[in-house]
Amino acid sequence: MAKLVYDDTGRLLFTKEMKEEYTLLMPQMLPVHFGMMKKLLECEGYKVDMLTTNHRGIVDEGLKYVHNDTCYPALLVIGQLIDAVKHGGYDPHRVGLLITQTGGGCRASNYIHLLRKALEKADMAYIPVVSVNLSGLEKNPGFSLTLPFIRKAVYAMMYGDIIVNVANQVRPYEVEEGAADRMIDAWSQRLVDGFQAGKGMSRRQMRANFDAICADFAAIPVAGEPKIRVGVVGEIYVKFAPLGNNNLEKFLLSEGVEPVVPGLTDFIIFKIYNRVADVELYGGKWIKKAGCTAFMKYIEACQRDMIAALEQSGRFRAPGTFQDLHRLVHGYLGDGNKMGEGWLLTAEMLELIHSGTNNIVCTQPFGCLPNHIVGKGMIRKLKDDYPYSNIVAIDYDPGATRINQENRIKLMLANAKGLTHSEPARPREEPQVEREPQLAHANI
């Protein structure tokens, strides 16, 4: 039995011993990405379980242990972890909890602390909580993100994005139901097996894999007319996690539209870019700026590879680059708008509109602070600049019922169907001087 060791501030540490004995539970946000992440952690010698539970009990546990006015994702993530410890058949003395920590002025950076408070309330303060972050916060002797691991994780994320992207473009049209999902499983496994063997983690190998992924998904038999596309943006958890957004993607599919969900890569680049922007806006160490710029450039290069693969496939729409998004948001929000999803959220809406996806669901937890500004706060201006944009803001919350949310989405969809008969979206006046031609790779 591992001994409980605390640091100077009284924080319970995850020790090396625990690494041997304990199972780490992690919440799930993006099924594909996190699935690969889990496998990668296992390769590092951790015992990891990714929680895919989705039932009312999770919300109830959350309500019980987390301040009810806290944002919904915190309530869900913490509720899910506690529900798993209590009812998941684990030995509570042999589990640790993994949670990501982003830092930044949004209250989301407090999740880890809220989780600890919740554990204390539930008399489970003996369960170590491990922070996963890239800022060097909260170190643990038994858990460290090594550079090789981070590299793998970055690749996993890129692969996750391209797989989800192409799968989303195939799934609404697949002839044989479940074909896209089966292909996802096959590729996730194949990629992780490759990682273990040290494969797939160079730019060259990745490009080859990207092409192969595009080809495999393109080969899935499809049928039918192009469907109306609906973009999904929002606070990162409710945007991606089915638990958070009441299975939004599934609902959209059942309504006969094609969901378009911008990926995770831009968000990661965005978070790194914020450190660069901080130095530019307020001053600071050049070395920090240089380091972050280099890291950012590397991921951006990978992103360009991904876009190139999609474009060359001749079958799939490709998203814009991070720099494209950044350019689009000029005139809407400043570079310093970095809390939560910051300017990236508005940029994603703009990119969707520019690439012919005028219909957008903007998701947020009820009372989400950054989204007052970057989500709901920008819709007026978007509507002024792009009269045919069709955006609905949906709040998620333990008390908000699905019927209420779906009814509002249905209104947006009814408009979308009406709008397809009228003009396509076009800016009322060209808001920006230069626009990259590559943004026009919109329609299939």
Add this chain to the structure above:
Amino acid sequence: MSLRVGIDIGSTTVKVVVLSEQDKLLFRSYERHFSKTRERALETLNAIRDMLAGQEIKVTITGSAGLGVADAAGIDFVQEVYATAAAVNTYIPDTDAVIELGGEDAKIIFFGGALEERMNGSCAGGTGAFIDQMATLMNVSVSELDELSLKHEKIYPIASRCGVFAKSDIQPILNQGGRKEDVAASIFQAVVDQTVAGLTQGRELKGKIVFLGGPLHFLMGLRERFVETLKLDGDHAVFPEDGDCFAAMGAALCATDYAPVPFETVLKKLEDSASTATVVDTMPPLFTSEAEYDSFAARHNASRPPEADISTYSGPAYLGIDAGSTTTKLALIAPDGGLLYTYYHSNLGNPVAIVLEQLREIYRLCGDRIVIKGAAVTGYGEDLIKNAFNCDLGLVETMAHYKAAAHFQPDVDFIIDIGGQDMKCFKIRNGAVDSIMLNEACSSGCGSFIETFAKALGYNIADFAKLGLFTQKPVNLGSRCTVFMNSSVKQAQKDGASVEDISAGLSTSIVKNAIYKVIRAASADDLGKHIVVQGGTFLNDAVLRAFEQELGREVTRPVIAGIMGAFGAALAAWDLHLDRSALLSEEALQSFTHTAKPATCGLCTNHCSLTVNSFDGGRRFVSGNRCSRPLGEEPSRLPDLMRYKYAKLRALQGKGEGDGSRGRIGIPFGLNMYENLPFWFELFTQLNFEVVLSPESSRKIYLKGQRTIPSDTVCYPAKLLHGHVEALVEAGVDAIFYPCMPYNFNEGAGDNNYNCPVVAYYPELLAANVPELKQVRYLYPYFGLHRPRDMERKAGEWFFNEFHIPKRETAAAVKAAYIAYNAYKNDLRNTGRTYIDRARAEGRPILVVCGRPYHMDPEINHGINDLITSYGFVLVTEDAVAYLEDRAPRHVLNQWTYHARMYNAARYVCTQPDMEVIQLVSFGCGIDAITGDEMRSILEEGGKLYTQLKIDDISNLGAVKIRIRSLMAAIEARKK
């Protein structure tokens, strides 16, 4: 072509229309469905069988509750807003905008230019269900409410966001004698404000506006409020004859595109869909058997006071009156606690009349045998009743309840009281009230909430509650405020839950709300070992049972749970040991008269809404005031650092030491300017700008900018900014300066020095949403004041680019600005020190009000500071003491400058015996969900009381008073 049928199944009603080939209305019906949606639709269709039998018809269903029915029956569905737009396009083609209010939805459709359709978000009450609730609250029918409103003389400001808020505004007005006519009109005005604020979101409502939906169809008073508010004339305000059925007509029009089906098939589809009901989310039953219920009932009925009979008893007696929010309770007791007389009734909006009638009855019953030796009053209407009838004592409700609970359970360590309107919970430690939790305005759906639901479903409350006792599968409705609950119930109805299941579910919801939202408990041990539950709501066995189930613990419910406040007041009256009570005598009651008149106090910027109550013999009682000035007395001004700071900041306008030659810079007086203005003022005046501050905040400023607020759940301080920048545009300044500041000053007290996202980025939101800002040079650069040397450089570049000011000049001005800011801060600390010294010299308690700097805005805090000092406290703010503590590790990420101050201030207060903390929290402040818990734990660990005041655009101070007085009572009790 065939006849077209549109069926609109809303949250409370079913509308069915039949359209001819020429779009002529052949049939229409509008009926309440009492949650029997499908059956009601079927009945109506059967009733018009003659018209449709044997024909092929085209049919679609629409409406918020229609989706489920349509899915189950396999009939096509059209979204209701879309259907409405179709109907308006066909029947009133030159419309500019449509406002439609339904049972629970509010919608706006803009035509002309780009079509825009909006529905209220998930937190937006002010609709038909809200009006129903308000009518219930006032004990009138909806049509009576309408008639009353047409005779109004004044409009009270009532929170327009959410039904629950409005309710807590209305209740005190009624209890303090406000006219029903005025309240009725104010309710409709709240609906109008809600619709305009919540749904227009920057697009102007003008031109020809069509009003649709049941409430707007039937309620003339509501129409009047809309027409007046939007300044419409007869040609531009259209109320179509069939305005209540437009969505159904739209559905029928939309049916044109679908294939015709034989009428009988449609009927069959609807009939067959009945059996598909599934309830997914259920809970264990409340009781599994009658026997279980019987032993439960027997256990609780054992807690009762001794028997006493008013018709035979002779001797002294003590009277307690609890003038609660919805009900008035009286208890007359003998010295042994025996109940001689009790009364429990809805106060029908006029507690004075009820008490008068009851006192007459009591005097009659007492005859010469019984002498009333003391009378005490508690509850919302305490002041009014005390003054009306000359009671001997007024005491705060929490104390009254404690007295009563201790009578039945001397070891009581936790009391929860759920009344009609409010919920009070408190812990008892060492015989004193230790920690008080009142429901925040957002979760106040208590007893009256079930009652409203019961009525909406066509039951009286007692029958409704009994329905749920034995159901096998209560539906899980979650724990949220009323507005959310409406949609949860809607969902349950859609899923086919029975009224029994819903009844049991609602009882459990109330309990969950209490335990998890108000008390914030994770387990029974968090509450206590000896829990006493009281309040009228606990007389409902379903609620009581759900409470015990949820806690897994047996609790004490006295038989007189409904009148515990009055009983406690009577005990308090007995404690006075008077020879005789000053209560108005039987003779004096003969000539008793009471009239109430509304008035607005104009003596300061608070503009309190007063109610002037006049009684016989020229006695008067004024309520609604925050200070004693309207009573003709100068208020005693105790030191108040909020007031001091505010005056100091307001003085920062003009040219300062400069000559103003570079032009006039407008600065909106809001959010972070309450902290940073000394810096910016010095910077701009040093650079020879003249600084123009926006006017002081007021409701008028808020209303001015209300229509451009894009997110109705953002905090009130942020919402005010819209009006502030508009006022600056009107003031004709050369430029408006409002910088984006993700970072605040670094005071070294936390792990980082952020502002919250709203404070940080609101300038950008204003740029995107306030059209007036396009007429002016609006400057909203990013600046970071936390790095003074970089700031010199960055400001140098910026002022050079914007105004061609030489960089060296700016650098000097920035240096001066930092000095000015530090001087301001030091002055506050020194002044705080002087105030504290003075308090100690005079032996006064000190209250440290913790909040954000902008909470000193009187429009935001509604004069809470005046109220606090009027109770004899000396008031200082968190920044006056926070610096006295160093940084210490916290259990949360301590990364916001303003919050780090609050934590330190709380820690400092824990070391000072004569200081207490009150935390001000703006509704909608997500960050205070985190800080509130942390503040509580700091203070409780330090042996202090935690008191939180939630503030919003509501300005009624009833709940605030209870908290402050409870705090005072608790301080008092601790001293003993």
